[in-house]
Amino acid sequence: MTRRNRQPKILLTGCSGQVGHELRRSLQGIGEVIAVDRSSMDLANLDQVRDVIRAERPQLIVNPAAYTAVDKAETEPALAHRINAEAPAVMAEEAKVLGAALVHYSTDYVFSGQDGGARVETDPVGPLNVYGASKLAGEQAIAASGVPHLIFRTSWVYGMRGKNFLLTMLRLAKERDELRIVSDQHGAPTWSRTIADSTALVLAQAGQGGAGWWEANSGIYHLSSQGETTWFGFTQAILEEAGIACKLVPITTEEYPVPAKRPQFSVLSSERLQERFVRLPHWREALRLCLE
Ligand SMILES: NC(=O)C1=CN([C@@H]2O[C@H](COP(=O)(O)OP(=O)(O)OC[C@H]3O[C@@H](n4cnc5c(N)ncnc54)[C@H](OP(=O)(O)O)[C@@H]3O)[C@@H](O)[C@H]2O)C=CC1
Numbered sequence: 001m002t003r004r005n006r007q008p009k010i011l012l013t014g015c016s017g018q019v020g021h022e023l024r025r026s027l028q029g030i031g032e033v034i035a036v037d038r039s040s041m042d043l044a045n046l047d048q049v050r051d052v053i054r055a056e057r058p059q060l061i062v063n064p065a066a067y068t069a070v071d072k073a074e075t076e077p078a079l080a081h082r083i084n085a086e087a088p089a090v091m092a093e094e095a096k097v098l099g100a101a102l103v104h105y106s107t108d109y110v111f112s113g114q115d116g117g118a119r120v121e122t123d124p125v126g127p128l129n130v131y132g133a134s135k136l137a138g139e140q141a142i143a144a145s146g147v148p149h150l151i152f153r154t155s156w157v158y159g160m161r162g163k164n165f166l167l168t169m170l171r172l173a174k175e176r177d178e179l180r181i182v183s184d185q186h187g188a189p190t191w192s193r194t195i196a197d198s199t200a201l202v203l204a205q206a207g208q209g210g211a212g213w214w215e216a217n218s219g220i221y222h223l224s225s226q227g228e229t230t231w232f233g234f235t236q237a238i239l240e241e242a243g244i245a246c247k248l249v250p251i252t253t254e255e256y257p258v259p260a261k262r263p264q265f266s267v268l269s270s271e272r273l274q275e276r277f278v279r280l281p282h283w284r285e286a287l288r289l290c291l292e
């Protein structure tokens with residue numbers, strides 16, 4: 001076996017984002033990580049995406065970069081589509097030419113979530129907003145390209161850096177006497193580190209798996225914490241773990257008007273991933289570890 005095979009070159013996008021930042025650490029044991037951000041690879045510039053991949057010639061592309069501003073996407077649909085669908089399509093095309101594999105991330109917002117119960121990978125999709133539609137188009141482009149791939153759909157991502165619900169609540173709870181939080185949207189908060197560490201564990205198995213591994217395992221996997229809650233329940237837990245007192249008022253979706261519609265039930269069943277590769281923590285346990 002050549003050195004190159006033992007240490008695959010990994011092109012990691014969006015390394016300053018929540019998941020990208022964690023992946024930069026988690027992937028160290030998997031290969032040689034070439035981490036790029038918007039300044040060196042702007043996903044809105046498809047020629048640049050192509051040029052960087054052709055110059056770096058990675059064996060693996062890991063793409064957590066995305067347009068994630070759910071409300072803003074409603075007024076920037078073309079840009080969201082370019083970053084979340086067209087850029088991943090270019091990555092898939094270029095990876096296929098190189099004989100490389102692509103790891104990509106998607107969202108619970110590909111579902112319309114009109115009724116309860118955890119969604120499995122084969123359930124029908126039906127995004128309610130521009131962001132969800134752009135992410136779904138990205139998934140579909142990758143699958144259609146025929147590149148060896150893993151698409152991890154995750155949900156309600158938080159961590160101690162970047163822009164996320166956890167940090168917003170910690171800030172608002174200190175600034176305000178009362179927080180009004182939607183209590184009729186159900187999902188599973190997922191720590192960025194859980195996503196990154198799980199990705200690394202799966203890729204370690206891919207590295208051991210030999211030539212047929214990608215053919216046998218390519219596809220979509222749900223990757224979110226176990227259990228479920230609402231944004232209100234998540235906020236209660238955040239404040240409890242952080243030891244912050246603030247009055248919390250549960251409200252309905254209608255009482256919190258925002259530009260983008262969100263699914264009411266978008267809990268993901270991660271059984272497929274857990275059966276094949278890795279156990280996932282309960283969301284409450286992961287939150288506790290994150291805040292430690
Ligand atoms: N956040 C969430 O709640 C969820 C996220 N996901 C998915 O998980 C993945 C990771 O998300 P997460 O880490 O939370 O997202 P973040 O918003 O924290 O990070 C996104 C990253 O993408 C980068 N990016 C945005 N636009 C461009 C661009 N034009 N060119 C290059 N880089 C760009 C950002 O760079 P910059 O810092 O310069 O803006 C940032 O580094 C994404 O695919 C997302 O769709 C799925 C479910 C929930």
Ligand SMILES: Cc1cn([C@H]2C[C@H](O)[C@@H](COP(=O)(O)OP(=O)(O)O[C@H]3O[C@@H](C)C(=O)[C@@H](O)[C@H]3O)O2)c(=O)[nH]c1=O
Binds near residue numbers: 154155156165180231
């Ligand atoms: C700030 C705030 C939000 N909310 C509500 C609005 C919304 O319904 C819900 C979540 O708000 P946010 O806008 O922070 O979260 P949102 O941007 O919808 O989060 C989503 O991001 C994308 C990227 C994903 O892929 C999804 O999985 C999901 O994590 O909480 C309140 O009820 N009260 C508040 O004070």
